[in-house]
Amino acid sequence: MIQLEQVSKTFRGSRQPAVDRITLRVKQGDICVLVGPSGCGKTTLLRMINRLVEPDDGMITVDGRSIAQMDPPTLRRTIGYVIQQVGLLPHRTIAQNIALVPELLKWPREKTARRVAALLEMMDLDPGEVGHKYPHQLSGGQAQRVGVARALAADPPIMLMDEPFAAVDPIVRVRLQDQLLRLQQTMQKTICFVTHDINEAIKLGDHLVVLKAGRMVQSGTPLDILTQPENDFVLRLLGDDRGVKILDQTRAETLMDPFADAAAQAAANGHRVQAIDPVKIALERMMLMNTDEITVCEGARPVGLLRWNAIKAHVHRISGGAS
Ligand SMILES: Nc1ncnc2c1ncn2[C@@H]1O[C@H](COP(=O)(O)OP(=O)(O)OP(=O)(O)O)[C@@H](O)[C@H]1O
Ligand SMILES: [Mg+2]
Structure with missing residues (x-):
């Protein structure tokens, strides 16, 4: 379980906090979706959970332990991170990209190779065909799936996913969402998922957190939020077809x-x-x-x-x- 307690962050030189006194809890095995407009602090919040950004205030714990006390590289090994721009290394093959963390953990070569092949298959990519390619040779949807595979490589209990499906067309996007939900049924990871797409949030989230200008506007199950929107901002975010979504x-x-x-x-x-x-x-x-x-x-x-x-x-x- 991940817990944030009154967590805030103001970047140097800004007057407004990027994240402002956020308290939330992500239960084991749940998908918690952070949703809100560009600049509302989603990425910053996510990056505080793996200590790529340090909060100014508040406390973050994982399974009851304060992450401020943990060594950041050790912490990051237990947390898969899918970054907003996929971020595959251009001069490494797909297989080498996915093997990044296993190599860091000094897994035997055989074990790493097996894991890479298994992950590619899990993502509906043919290991024989895709493994030796370079990132620029993939389609957007394939690259995003490789990004997810890389984050899953060392089987971390926690996944942070920052708009992992944003850069693909709507049809591929729906397929990737379905695939994630299918995988999650067996993986049971604790997932923090960022999106600005309310439909994606409702579809994937066990729990939604609506953010605006660094503040939490509302949190709850998709149905809670759909049926009891806190204010006009949430109502507008939900869209004109709220009844159908309900x-x-x-x-x-x-x-x-x-x-x-x-x-x-x-x-x-x-x-x-x-x-x-x-x-x-x-x-x-x-x-x-x-x-x-x-x-x-x-x-x-x-x-x-x-x-x-x-x-x-x-x-x-x-x-x-x-x-
Ligand atoms: N390294 C940084 N230095 C200074 N300001 C930053 C930095 N990173 C983010 N910010 C600011 O913090 C605020 C929140 O940014 P953040 O990237 O968390 O938003 P976001 O919700 O992820 O947006 P998007 O949907 O566009 O990715 C923004 O005003 C942004 O300009
Ligand atoms: Mg972002």
């Missing part, structure tokens, strides 16, 4: 009427969604099938009925009755 973050089971008895269950209609599917999916299916109710199932078992009216009432309620 339906994408709400599980069908939360709005269904559970079946009271076996008879009701048996009468369940043919259109189905899973209990854990987003309401947005249910809604799409209802529109396509031209029906105003759909059966919610756990596996094959019908557990309730989701009605169009319940969805409508929910959206109306959370949007505060606004248009």
